[in-house]
Amino acid sequence: MLDICIKVLDNSTSNIFGSNTLTLVEKDQKARELFVELKSKSNIQLKLIFDFWIFSIIQKRIEIFSNSYERVMLDIIEFIVNRLGSNIYNNINKSGFLKKIESLIKEKVETQEKEKKDQPYPEVAEQLMNSIDEDEQNQVSIIRSYSRRCLNQVQWQGSERIQSQLTRSGNFFKSLHQGREENAQQNQSSLKPQPILIKQSLIQLMEEGGNEEIDALMINRADIKKTTVKQEADIAQSSIFNFEQIKRGEYYDDYDSYYDYM
Numbered sequence: 001m002l003d004i005c006i007k008v009l010d011n012s013t014s015n016i017f018g019s020n021t022l023t024l025v026e027k028d029q030k031a032r033e034l035f036v037e038l039k040s041k042s043n044i045q046l047k048l049i050f051d052f053w054i055f056s057i058i059q060k061r062i063e064i065f066s067n068s069y070e071r072v073m074l075d076i077i078e079f080i081v082n083r084l085g086s087n088i089y090n091n092i093n094k095s096g097f098l099k100k101i102e103s104l105i106k107e108k109v110e111t112q113e114k115e116k117k118d119q120p121y122p123e124v125a126e127q128l129m130n131s132i133d134e135d136e137q138n139q140v141s142i143i144r145s146y147s148r149r150c151l152n153q154v155q156w157q158g159s160e161r162i163q164s165q166l167t168r169s170g171n172f173f174k175s176l177h178q179g180r181e182e183n184a185q186q187n188q189s190s191l192k193p194q195p196i197l198i199k200q201s202l203i204q205l206m207e208e209g210g211n212e213e214i215d216a217l218m219i220n221r222a223d224i225k226k227t228t229v230k231q232e233a234d235i236a237q238s239s240i241f242n243f244e245q246i247k248r249g250e251y252y253d254d255y256d257s258y259y260d261y262m
Contacts, residue, residue: 038079 038046180191 035079 175191176194179193180188182188182190
């Protein structure tokens with residue numbers, strides 16, 4: 001059918017489906033070009049091309065077409081029926097081609113539904129979100145783990161004074177992260193979260209030598225393992241710096257558990 005239509009429309013165009021030189025992609029492309037050309041024809045021209053005997057040829061040749069050609073043909077048939085009305089539809093019905101068209105329509109609908117279901121975007125988005133959540137949870141776990149281990153080393157090898165100072169520092173950073181409600185019993189006023197000051201305070205702590213202060217306070221202990229404390233303090237501080245840039249304060253609801261652990 002497409003071969004005859006093309007010859008009617010343009011005698012210089014070679015047979016699409018009978019060609020041995022065209023690839024499947026090229027044949028499919030030419031069929032689509034034919035569809036575009038048909039749209040530019042008048043109703044009189046279309047009636048000359050798509051009469052009853054043309055549809056008889058369609059019926060004989062439809063089985064040899066691949067799925068891509070069938071889809072183009074279905075688009076052409078739908079276009080012709082819409083343009084030429086019930087007469088052309090009756091010719092299709094008389095030719096026995098109606099069942100084939102119904103089959104093509106069903107296949108087209110099923111293919112469209114399958115393509116929608118096969119869209120990778122919802123699944124990819126879900127995987128991406130899970131990956132982000134997992135990475136954040138890992139960051140939180142690192143912070144908690146090394147912070148606790150660092151404090152545990154201080155408890156075991158240090159003094160109550162060191163622990164008290166670290167606890168006050170931790171409460172200070174917690175207040176900067178989360179803010180603070182007014183507490184009349186402890187003579188504390190309310191405080192809004194101060195995320196900008198967190199980074200500034202951490203930088204100041206690093207510049208003033210937080211780890212060196214720990215070493216200095218524990219210098220009189222002969223059995224102390226200062227290297228262990230310093231390493232774990234470095235790891236905890238590094239984890240806080242990395243995570244602070246990703247999330248500010250959302251995972252510190254149970255911050256007090258750091259000290260309950262002691």
